[in-house]
Amino acid sequence: MKKLLILMMALGFLASCDDFLEEEPRSEMSVDQFFSYPSHAYNAVNVLYRTGAPTFYSTGVYGGSRAMLGGYISGLFDNDYKGQEVHVQHSQNLTLNGDNLAGYFDGAWDACYLAISRANLAVANIAETPDLTDSEIKQLEAEARFFRAFNYYYLVKTFGDVPLILDAYNSLDNLYVERTPVAQVYNQIIDDLKYAVDQGGLDNLPMPANDFRVSKATAATLLADVYLNISGYPVQNNSYAEAATAARQVINSGNFSLIAHGATESESAYNVMRLSDVEDEYIYSIEYDASISENYWQPAICYPNSATAWGIFKYSITNNAYKPMPELLWIYDDEKDLRIQEKQFFHSSLTYMDGDEEVTKTFEISPYLWHNDEALFETGKNNKDMVVYRYAEVLLIAAEAIAQSEGVTSEAIGYLADVRARAYWQTDRSDIVAELTGLSVDEFVKEVWKERLRELSLEYRIWADIQRTHMFPVTNEANKGEVTFDNVVGHTTVWGKSLAEKHLLFPISENERQRNPNLTQNSGY
Incomplete structure (x- = not known):
């Protein structure tokens, strides 16, 4: 009995030691702990403004920004430091593949999926956070869904089929996810953006007037852009009418306007863009503060x-x-x-x-x-700040989408004329309207493409437009301002390299394929 008593006391002591040694970490929180206060939910969404695709617009002095890669592969942009920046060399020489740019594409892939993982976690837990009002829940979920869509949009345009992951990870199960067809990924992007537009309770305001948070207009503009893109290659799902509807939600709000010119060329709208962060033309900006x-x-x-x-x-x-x-x-x-x-x-x-x-x-x-x-x-x-979407682009999306779905109406002509008239500041707008009136749908749409090239030349849209239209812009020094379009497949760039179908998507990093054996490589790489 004495031996049994001693054994029981020893076991009891060990059990009490186990209880004593159980610690609750102070430097980190579990998911169950984290979504305990409204501030936690806000923090979970706030971090998305600085994770993944939004960071690709900020540049390094040597390599540029990730958003510039399409400009390099088009041959229409160069980099003085390309001697050491191999992603520029391989893009211009069309020699890029999943091995020689593995690290570069890892950076994009990993950053986007980190953002998506954080967005998934936010979407799964915001509604369960105590003391949030219904309007706060809707707003925060709308913002999280916007950033999930924004990151998937970058991935699908860059790599094509990508793994579609919508659940927050809480175990090591199902790590090796296969690639999801492009159309299915786009469907999810559209679902997220429609939620943000229709159910988020967001104000339809320029971003600077919305405390630099995602607004209904931000989501609607991205949605219009997505519909425009899926109407072209590779999905070719005619969604021009939907693109027009989404763009009109921004236009018809009456809350947006093109920046007007001042009295001198140094006070032009384009110099205002260069200097000001608080214009009604700005729909999505990435905010910066040098002290932070x-x-x-x-x-x-x-x-x-x-x-x-x-x-x-x-x-x-x-x-x-x-x-x-x-x-x-x-x-x-x-x-x-x-x-x-x-x-x-x-x-x-x-x-x-x-x-x-x-x-x-x-x-x-x-x-x-x-x-x-x-x-x-x-x-x-x-x-x-870096402006990602402006009202000028919404007008151009609307002009193209309306022409494709309703014909070359006075409304479509007016939107294109608004953007062009600001640029042709010494030309009467009525003359521009007259030049556009009577054009066929194909002729008018090409005029929109030209204006997109000119207006958005430093906003990284050139390659995305080439991808969706399969047409490459061709210019001539003897006829400046004139642009024709050549089939991108077989087009010879200024570097003497011939673009092939495979170049319309970038390769998936071989590092990522080794980490996930279920990933296949894009055709041709």
Whole structure:
């Protein structure tokens, strides 16, 4: 009995030790702990503004931003530092594959799926968070769904079929997910965006007027863009009418307008875009504050690498990381179009004081839209937001979608004329309307494509438009402002390389394929 008593006491002591040694971590929270207060739900959504695809618009001084890759493969943009930036070399030479750019594509794939995982977690738990009102639940879920859609949109346009994961991971089961067909991924993107538009209770406002949070217009604009894209390749599901409906939700709200020109060219709408973060034209902006998270090197890529030697910038290096090729610049009529004039979208000279002497430097044409005097010459820190979607693009989406679904109506003509008239600032708008009136649907749609090229040239839409239309823009120095379109498959780029069907999608990293044996590679790689 004594031995039995001693054994029972020992077992009891061990059990009490187990209880004593059980700890609740203070430095991290489980999912059950995390969604305990409204602030937790807000934090779960707030982090999505800075995870995955939104970060691809911020640039490095050497390699540019991930959003620039399509411009490189088109041959219409160059990078002064491509000697060391192999993703630029392989894109221009059309030699990219899942091995030689494995690390580069890993970065995009991993970042997007991290964002999607966080969005899935938010969607699964927001409604269960105590003390959130119904309107807060709807708003936060709408924002989470927007970012899930935004990241899947990047993935599906970049890689085609991708694994569609909608559940929050809470175990190691089902890690090796197969690729989901493009059409099915797009259906989920549309479902998420329709929820945000129709059920999120979001205000239909410009983002700056909405405390820089996703608004109904943000979701509707992305939805219109998605419908426009699936109407083309590779899905070819005629959704132009739906694109028009989504775009009209923004237009008919009356809350948006194109930035107007000031009294001088230095006060043009395009210079306002360069300087201001609070315009009614902005539908989705990525917000920056240099004291918290700055927009890094964006101003420094407004000058060639040789400008570093001038010794006048607060940045240690400059690099024309998204240098427009002449074939790109020829899309503009250099007599009529304000956008191609010096210090509008682009520039090629700088005048500054060196002591008592005025010095003027000239250089190859570089982007000016990202130029920031304060960051370049005073602080070395850039506060400027990156605008991803503008009202001008909504008007162009509406013009194309209406023409394709309803014909070349006065409404469609008006939207295209609004954008073009701002650029052709010395041409009467009625003359522009007259030129567009009477065009066939095909002729009018090509005019919209041309205007997209000109208006969105520094907003990374060129490759996406080539993908969906299968048409490559062709220009000629002798006829600046004139653009024709060539079948992209078989088109020879300015680098003498012939584009093939496979190049319309990028390869999946072989590193990722080794991690997930159920992933297949894109055809041709």
